[in-house]
Amino acid sequence: MTDTAKADLKRELGDGLPVLDELSDADAADILELFQAARKTEQKQLMAAIDETIDALPWMFRGTARKIIVGKK
Template identity: 50%
Template sequence: MTDTAKADLERELGVHVPAVEQLSGAECAALLTMFQKARADEKVALHKAIDDALGQLPWVMRGPAKKIMFGRRAG
């Protein structure tokens, strides 16, 4: 489990961090969970901020503004 948790954490970080070698498997797993939750929370907050910003525009301009900002990914 230790090797897997450390490898998963480094994969999540995207870079080798020497300090990870000092952590136990349980600590790596906990830190990985925190990083994943933080990324998920950040994604939710970003979507809310975008929706709030677009909500300030007149409704006729919201669709075109979204297409300009996000292209085909606008949904």
């Protein structure tokens, strides 16, 4: 992890959390790593849910619905 873990964590969570100044660099790095992993997991689960929902539509609507929801790939 970078030596600016606190700055990276503040950027991820927003600067309005003064408690972040109380964290050690190691703790900030650990929390940042956990936060980023959780965000990636959330993104994967969201895309899986979107795919599942679109797959439940009649086939003629799937392409249009996908373009509306996720945009062009």
